[in-house]
Amino acid sequence: xxxxxxxxxxxxxxxxxxxxxxxxxxLVMGEDVGKLGGVFRVTxxxxxxxxxxxxxxxxxxxxxxxxxxxxxxxxxxxxVAEIQFDGFVFPAYDQIVTQLAKMHARSLGTxxxxxxxxxxxxxxxxxxxxxxxxxESLFAHVAGLKIVTPSDASDAFWMLRQAIECxxxxxxxxxxxxxxxxxxxxxxxxxGPLHAARVVREGRDLTLAAYxxxxxxxxxxxxxxxxxxxxxxxxxxxxxSPIDFDAIQRSVERTRRLVVVHEAPVFFxxxxxxxxxxxxxxxxxxxxxxxxxxxxHAPYPPARLEEEYLPGxxxxxxxxxxxxxx
Amino acid sequence: xxxxxTAARGKPRRAxxxxxxxxxxxxxxxxxxxAAPGTxxxxxxxxxxxxxxxxxxxxxxxxxxxxxxxxTPGQLRxxxxxxxxxxxxxxxxxxxxxxxxxxxxxxxxGQEAAQIGSGxxxxxxxxxxPTYREHGVAWCRGVDPTLLLGMFRGVNHGGWxxxxxxxxxxxxxxxxxTLHATGYAMGVAKDGADTAVVxxxxxxxxxxxxxxxxxxxxxxYNAPVVFFCQNNQWAISEPIERQTRVPLYQRAAGYGFPGIxxxxxxxxxxxxxxxxxxxxxxxxxxxxxxxAFTYRMGAHTTSDDPTRYRDKEELAAWExxxxxxxxxxxxxxxxxxxxxxxxxxxxxxxxxxKRVRESIRTMPDPDGMAMFEHTYADGHTLVDEERAQYAxxxxxxxxxxxx
Numbered sequence: 001x002x003x004x005x006x007x008x009x010x011x012x013x014x015x016x017x018x019x020x021x022x023x024x025x026x027l028v029m030g031e032d033v034g035k036l037g038g039v040f041r042v043t044x045x046x047x048x049x050x051x052x053x054x055x056x057x058x059x060x061x062x063x064x065x066x067x068x069x070x071x072x073x074x075x076x077x078x079x080v081a082e083i084q085f086d087g088f089v090f091p092a093y094d095q096i097v098t099q100l101a102k103m104h105a106r107s108l109g110t111x112x113x114x115x116x117x118x119x120x121x122x123x124x125x126x127x128x129x130x131x132x133x134x135x136e137s138l139f140a141h142v143a144g145l146k147i148v149t150p151s152d153a154s155d156a157f158w159m160l161r162q163a164i165e166c167x168x169x170x171x172x173x174x175x176x177x178x179x180x181x182x183x184x185x186x187x188x189x190x191x192g193p194l195h196a197a198r199v200v201r202e203g204r205d206l207t208l209a210a211y212x213x214x215x216x217x218x219x220x221x222x223x224x225x226x227x228x229x230x231x232x233x234x235x236x237x238x239x240x241s242p243i244d245f246d247a248i249q250r251s252v253e254r255t256r257r258l259v260v261v262h263e264a265p266v267f268f269x270x271x272x273x274x275x276x277x278x279x280x281x282x283x284x285x286x287x288x289x290x291x292x293x294x295x296x297h298a299p300y301p302p303a304r305l306e307e308e309y310l311p312g313x314x315x316x317x318x319x320x321x322x323x324x325x326x
Numbered sequence: 327x328x329x330x331x332t333a334a335r336g337k338p339r340r341a342x343x344x345x346x347x348x349x350x351x352x353x354x355x356x357x358x359x360x361a362a363p364g365t366x367x368x369x370x371x372x373x374x375x376x377x378x379x380x381x382x383x384x385x386x387x388x389x390x391x392x393x394x395x396x397x398t399p400g401q402l403r404x405x406x407x408x409x410x411x412x413x414x415x416x417x418x419x420x421x422x423x424x425x426x427x428x429x430x431x432x433x434x435x436g437q438e439a440a441q442i443g444s445g446x447x448x449x450x451x452x453x454x455x456p457t458y459r460e461h462g463v464a465w466c467r468g469v470d471p472t473l474l475l476g477m478f479r480g481v482n483h484g485g486w487x488x489x490x491x492x493x494x495x496x497x498x499x500x501x502x503x504t505l506h507a508t509g510y511a512m513g514v515a516k517d518g519a520d521t522a523v524v525x526x527x528x529x530x531x532x533x534x535x536x537x538x539x540x541x542x543x544x545x546x547y548n549a550p551v552v553f554f555c556q557n558n559q560w561a562i563s564e565p566i567e568r569q570t571r572v573p574l575y576q577r578a579a580g581y582g583f584p585g586i587x588x589x590x591x592x593x594x595x596x597x598x599x600x601x602x603x604x605x606x607x608x609x610x611x612x613x614x615x616x617x618a619f620t621y622r623m624g625a626h627t628t629s630d631d632p633t634r635y636r637d638k639e640e641l642a643a644w645e646x647x648x649x650x651x652x653x654x655x656x657x658x659x660x661x662x663x664x665x666x667x668x669x670x671x672x673x674x675x676x677x678x679x680k681r682v683r684e685s686i687r688t689m690p691d692p693d694g695m696a697m698f699e700h701t702y703a704d705g706h707t708l709v710d711e712e713r714a715q716y717a718x719x720x721x722x723x724x725x726x727x728x729x
Contacts, residue, residue: 067539074488077516094536111489112703168703243708
C-alpha cells in the first residue's frame with residue numbers, strides 16, 4: 001500500500017480493515033457499527049466486507065458490550081468495542097474498572113484481555129449534552145488499563161493497530177473534532193512505540209505538552225508565538241497511561257518551562273500528574289511552575305459556550321505568557 | 327453456517343438440532359428439552375410456579391413427565407460423596423475463618439445439591455463462570471479446594487488458572503460474570519464448538535442490570551449459555567420479595583428463551599434439568615434460565631448475622647428439605663450403600679478437613695513485590711518505576727540492618 005492522504009476517521013477505518021484482514025480473531029463490535037458504519041462512519045464498509053460475525057451490531061447496552069467483549073477475549077478473540085460517545089461509556093464503567101482492568105492480575109497472569117475500547121471524545125463540534133467530554137483521567141486512575149489518543153491521521157492508523165495487537169486492555173480515545181483533519185498515512189512505514197511522546201514542533205523557550213485534540217491548538221499557539229519572537233516546543237504525549245515522562249523531562253531540561261494543555265477539567269486532570277512528576281524530576285531546571293490549561297470544574301457547557309470552556313489559542317498563550325513572566 | 331445467523335433468520339434448525347441431540351445422547355430428557363411443558367416459553371404469561379422434582383425430601387423417587395435421570399447405585403453414591411465432602415470442606419473453611427486463618431468465608435451450606443447436580447451435569451469441555459460461592463461446582467470441575475481459600479485468606483484475588491479446569495475465577499461484583507459467560511458463549515458459537523457455558527448467579531443478582539443485559543445478548547445472539555440461578559431466598563438480609571414480583575424463571579419468557587424452576591435441594595432433578603439445558607446450548611438451541619429453588623442455610627458470609635432478619639421456623643422448615651439427608655434416605659431405601667461406605671466417607675471427610683487445615687496453615691504470604699506482578703501483560707513504565715522505587719525503599723532497611 002502506498003502512502004495516502006486521508007482524514008483521521010478514514011485512517012481509523014483503514015486501520016481496522018488491516019487488523020481484520022491480518023488476524024481472524026479481531027472483531028469489531030458496538031452500536032450501529034454495521035450497516036450504518038458507526039455514527040462517525042469509522043467502521044464504514046467493514047461489515048459488508050467482513051460479515052456480521054466479525055463486525056457485530058450489538059444491543060444498545062454499553063455494559064453488555066464491554067462485558068461480552070471480556071468473555072470473547074477470554075475465548076481467544078481480540079474485540080475492538082466502540083462506545084458511541086464519551087458520555088455514554090459510564091454504564092460500562094463498572095465492567096471496565098472492576099473486571100476488565102483487573103482480570104489479568106486476578107488470574108495471576110494466566111489470562112489476557114486484549115480488548116480495545118474506542119471512544120470518540122472531546123468537544124468542539126457543537127454537540128448536545130454528553131457528547132463532548134474528556135474522561136481520560138477517570139480511566140488513567142485505574143491500574144490495568146492503558147490509554148492512548150492520536151492527534152493526526154498517521155498516528156490514528158498506527159496506534160489503533162498497535163492497540164489491537166497489545167495484550168492489555170486499551171482505552172483508545174479518538175479526538176472527534178479532528179476526525180476530518182487530513183494527513184499522510186503510509187501503511188508500509190514502521191511505527192514508533194505506542195506509548196512514546198513525540199516532539200511535533202521544536203522550540204527553545206517553553207514546552208507545550210498536549211495530546212489528542214489539543215495538539216493542533218498548541219501548534220497554532222506556537223505559530224502565533226513565533227510571530228512575537230517566542231519559540232515554543234510542542235510535545236504530543238500520545239499516551240495518557242503510561243505517560244512518557246522521560247520525553248517531557250528531556251524537553252523541559254532544554255526549555256525550562258512547561259505548560260500542559262488538555263480539554264478535560266484541570267482539577268485532578270492528567271496535567272496535575274505531569275506537573276507533579278516533572279516538578280520532582282526537573283526541580284532545578286524549572287524557571288517557572290508547571291502551568292495547566294484545560295476545562296473548568298463545571299459540567300461541560302452547552303455548545304454555545306464551549307469555546308469559552310475549551311482551552312483555545314488565547315488561553316494557551318495566556319498561560320505561556322504567565323510562565324515566561326517568572 | 328453459524329448458530330447466530332441461523333437464529334437471525336428464524337429457520338427451523340431448532341427442530342433438527344433437537345433431533346440430533348436426542349440421537350446423540352439417547353436420553354429422554356435431551357429429546358424433550360426444547361419445548362418441555364414445564365418450561366416457561368416466550369410469550370407465555372406468568373403462571374403459578376412449577377418445580378421439577380425427582381426426589382422428595384423423604385427420599386422417595388418421583389416421576390416427572392419431562393425429566394428423568396437413570397442412575398446406578400454407584401452414581402448415587404458418587405453424588406452423595408460429592409455433597410458430603412463439599413459440605414465438610416465448607417464447614418472446615420468456616421471454622422478456619424473463626425480461628426482467624428481466613429478473613430471471610432461465604433458458606434454454601436444448603437446449596438450442595440444445586441451445585442453438585444449442576445456441576446456433574448457438565449462435560450470437561452464446558453465452561454463455568456461462578457460467583458464466589460460455587461465451592462461445590464469447583465469441586466466437580468476438579469479445582470483443588472485449597473486453591474479456593476487463597477482469596478479469602480488474602481494471599482491473592484483468585485489463585486487458579488481458569489483454563490486448567492474451564493472454571494473461571496470467582497467474581498465478587500454481583501452479576502458481572504453473567505456477561506463474561508455470554509461473551510464467551512458468543513465466541514463458542516463463532517468457533518462452532520460443542521460447548522455449553524454456565525453462568526452461575528443468585529436471586530440478588532437477578533436485579534442487576536448486567537444480568538438483564540446478559541439475557542438480552544444471549545437471546546439476540548442465541549448464545550450457548552445456561553443461566554443457572556441459585557435462588558437461595560436471601561440476598562444478605564433481603565428476601566426474594568425485594569428482588570422480584572414474579573418467579574425468577576418466568577423472566578426468561580420475556581427474553582425469548584426457556585426458563586425452568588427445579589428443586590434446588592434435589593440433586594437428581596438438578597442433574598437432569600442442567601444436563602438438558604447444557605445439551606440445549608451445545609446443540610445450537612440457545613440459552614436457558616434454570617432457577618434452582620434452594621435455601622442458604624448459613625449466613626451470607628462469616629460477617630453476617632441472619633438471626634437479625636429471619637425466623638428459626640423458616641430455617642427449620644428448610645432443614646427438613648436438606649439435600650444430603652434426602653439422598654441418604656434414598657441410598658438406604660434402595661440399599662445402594664452399606665455401612666462400610668458411610669464409614670469410609672466419614673474417614674475421607676476427616677482426611678479432607680485435615681488436608682485443608684494443614685494447607686491453610688502452611689500457605690505462605692506472597693512476596694511484598696508480588697503486588698506489582700501481572701498488572702499488565704505487556705508491561706507499563708509507571709509500574710516498572712514504582713516497583714523499582716519500592717524495591718529501593720525496602721533495600722534501604724537492609725542497608726541499615728547491615729550497619
